[in-house]
Amino acid sequence: xxxxxxxxxxxxxxxxxxxxxxxxxxxxxxxxxxxxxxxxxxxxxxxxxxxxxxxxxxxxxxxxxxxxxxxxxxxxxxxxxxxxxxxxxxxxxxxxxxxxxxxxxxxxxxxxxxxxxxxxxxxxxxxxxxxxxxxxxxxxxxxxxxxxxxxxxxxxxxxxxxxxxxxxxxxxxxxxxxxxxxxxxxxxxxxxxxxxxxxxxx
Numbered sequence: 001x002x003x004x005x006x007x008x009x010x011x012x013x014x015x016x017x018x019x020x021x022x023x024x025x026x027x028x029x030x031x032x033x034x035x036x037x038x039x040x041x042x043x044x045x046x047x048x049x050x051x052x053x054x055x056x057x058x059x060x061x062x063x064x065x066x067x068x069x070x071x072x073x074x075x076x077x078x079x080x081x082x083x084x085x086x087x088x089x090x091x092x093x094x095x096x097x098x099x100x101x102x103x104x105x106x107x108x109x110x111x112x113x114x115x116x117x118x119x120x121x122x123x124x125x126x127x128x129x130x131x132x133x134x135x136x137x138x139x140x141x142x143x144x145x146x147x148x149x150x151x152x153x154x155x156x157x158x159x160x161x162x163x164x165x166x167x168x169x170x171x172x173x174x175x176x177x178x179x180x181x182x183x184x185x186x187x188x189x190x191x192x193x194x195x196x197x198x199x200x201x202x
Contacts, residue, residue, distance in 0.1 A: 030056035
């Protein structure tokens with residue numbers, strides 16, 4: 001497939017972290033929605049994702065997309081055990097804030113607010129950055145996520161001890177690690193494939 005590089009000179013790319021619903025525009029041509037095959041639909045997992053230019057771009061490799069999406073869903077939606085959904089979303093938000101991914105931070109901060117009902121605290125993370133002081137439990141989740149994001153090998157006993165002291169058990173700690181690790185990768189993918197756009201362009 002011939003690569004077509006796209007540019008969006010009229011896009012007013014957001015520069016402030018927000019809980020608003022932002023848009024996203026790709027730098028490469030997404031896979032045409034009218035050419036999706038059964039394999040592509042299986043890769044998308046959720047049919048509604050065919051409306052997203054990001055997922056249509058990833059649908060160029062539907063098998064990898066399917067593995068990526070199933071991993072994502074297992075980390076964030078399989079909440080019968082382990083960490084509360086709100087705190088999984090907090091880990092994703094902290095990672096995205098640290099990496100500078102305004103789009104991902106907007107998505108996951110909204111989820112963190114929805115499930116925690118602590119929108120003011122979530123907004124403080126966006127406004128003040130990852131050094132924000134909220135409470136011992138959220139601070140430990142944020143600090144662990146950021147350490148894993150910045151230098152994975154630096155994550156270790158100190159972060160585990162802080163998480164345990166804050167009251168997290170083994171399964172909850174694994175969920176923090178999974179949420180941060182997944183978005184450490186996902187942020188870089190999204191940042192390298194396109195740019196956010198204002199809410200009016202979603």
